[in-house]
Amino acid sequence: MYPLTIRLVGVLALAAMLTACASTEVRSYLARGADLHSYRTYNWQPMEPRSTGDPRLDNNPFFEKRVQAAVDKELAGRGFEKTASPHFFVHYHASFTQEMQISPSEHGVACEECRPEVYDEGTLLIDLVDARTGLLAWRGWAKGSVDGVVDNQEWMERRIDEAVARIMREFPSGL
């Protein structure tokens, strides 16, 4: 058996590798013909009560209010104003699942010591819906490992702020 320090380094390396495999992925989609530059005002669309897949976060205002506050802050920073009859509605959806990863797969090579790893994956999705047409104008989402995050309120809040900021950076340039 290796000395403890070597084992520890091994564990840390494994953790780093896992984190690398499961790092946050951010993507977005702009609907054909949608012009976010024409929007000035927004409001929240009433939330549909859908399960997040994690009982700790279903109907959890500590989670929901943090997401809304983060989105409000990012939109205000881009000059959007919250009004009663807005140009667009915003809503979000969060979902959580357990994922399994057979690593190392990131290098795309066959591995002799493939080992399965499990982690909790969270997806936060933000939709902008045109208020006049009711059609989806823009959708952005972030997906990544959230192991241990929900159990730590401060960490969860930081991850929400970070995810929302990164999603909103996907806005068309000039916004």
Added chain:
Amino acid sequence: MRPVLQLTAALLSALALTSCAARMTVSSHVERGLDLSRYHTFDWGPADALPTGDPRLDRDPFFKDRVQGAVEKGLIARGFRLPDTGLPHLLIHYHAHVSKRIDVNRIDQVNGYGYCSQPGCPSDVVEYEAGTLVLDIVETETNRLVWRGWAQNSVGDMLEDRDVMAKTIDQAVERMLLRLPSTH
């Protein structure tokens, strides 16, 4: 290797193994600056209609009574009481949820157990039933959730043995309530 290191490694391995499926984890979310000493009375809010995800727990009176009993006992021990008349200051409700989860342990071939970072260790993939018990505390006046606690554990044994269920519930509730901010 020095014996003390060996022992530490063995303990770490045991801990890693235990932590995977069998150890109860408890945590909570709280409203910033919550002062529970402002409140004196509590009662049960309307039960939620969400399914637990397991038919063995849905409408199980033993489970329900044990959870409610443990919560009442824990809150009364902390200076809260059920109201004689009128509305309580706080409404309590809970939700239980069971889902299947996967756990992966790498088996150390040398000693047969524990987490292994060396090459060539086989992986032991197990599916288990993960249970979550969520406890909510709502301020009656504003209908605002001020605190949520939860406990998560592997519940396969518990669902098949009433004694284990009773003990697990008592432990889960007591550990959740320990996380309450300042009470009376």
